[in-house]
Amino acid sequence: MIALLQRVSEASVRVEGAVVGQIGAGLLVLLCAEKGDTEAVADRxxxxxxxLRIFSDAAGKMNLSVQDVGGGLLVVSQFTxxxxxxxxxxxxxxxxxxxxxxxxxYAYFVAQAQKVHPVVQTGRFAAxxxxxxxxDGPVTIPMRRSA
Structure with a gap:
């Protein structure tokens, strides 16, 4: 799987003009499943x-995670x-x-995220x-996890 994380002050997704997912501060996660990916890869x-410690602490250092700061996740499928x-x-x-x-x-990743994180919003697959x-920063982190 490939994820592109963007630390955001806010983010939203619209489909046909209607907001389908929206967060305040947190991470926009653009997510792509690749051939051979499994649920174990998604879990990792x-x-x-x-x-991932990419949020600033009181001293201004990137030392806090999205969980530490109580930020939201907006998970958007992006095969590209x-x-x-x-x-x-x-x-x-x-x-x-x-x-x-x-x-x-994608559905599995979102379901697992919703089990362990309080604010998880989504886009709409294939829309x-x-x-x-x-x-925010800007801070953009590419991640790739293979089996």
Whole structure:
């Protein structure tokens, strides 16, 4: 799985003009399942991102996690994170999980996040989404977890 984390002051997702997910301060998590990913991979990725110390403490150092600061998670599916642009000008998405696997792993990741974190919002899988955010920092962290 691939995740792109963005520390945000606020973020929201709209589908057909309606807000379907919204958080205040926290993490916008753009999430992509790749071929061969499993629930165990999703669990490891979630565990790592919840503990990642990328929020500032009282001294201004990145020393606190999203859990420490009580921030929200906005989890948005984004298969384009699996893009391979090495072979020309048109991206290849052959490493992205098949849509049914991607949907299953995205739903699993969100369900697991909701079990352990108090504020979890989502986009809508495979929808044309409009994502708005105020990037805090900016802090943007790419994460990749393989089996």
């Amino acid at each position: 990725l979630l565990g790592k991102l919840l503990k 994170l699996a893009a391979d642009v090495a072979g020309g000008n048109r991206p290849s998405f052959t490493q992205a999980a098949a849509p049914e696997d991607g949907r299953r792993l 044309d989404m409009k994502v708005s955010l105020i990037n």
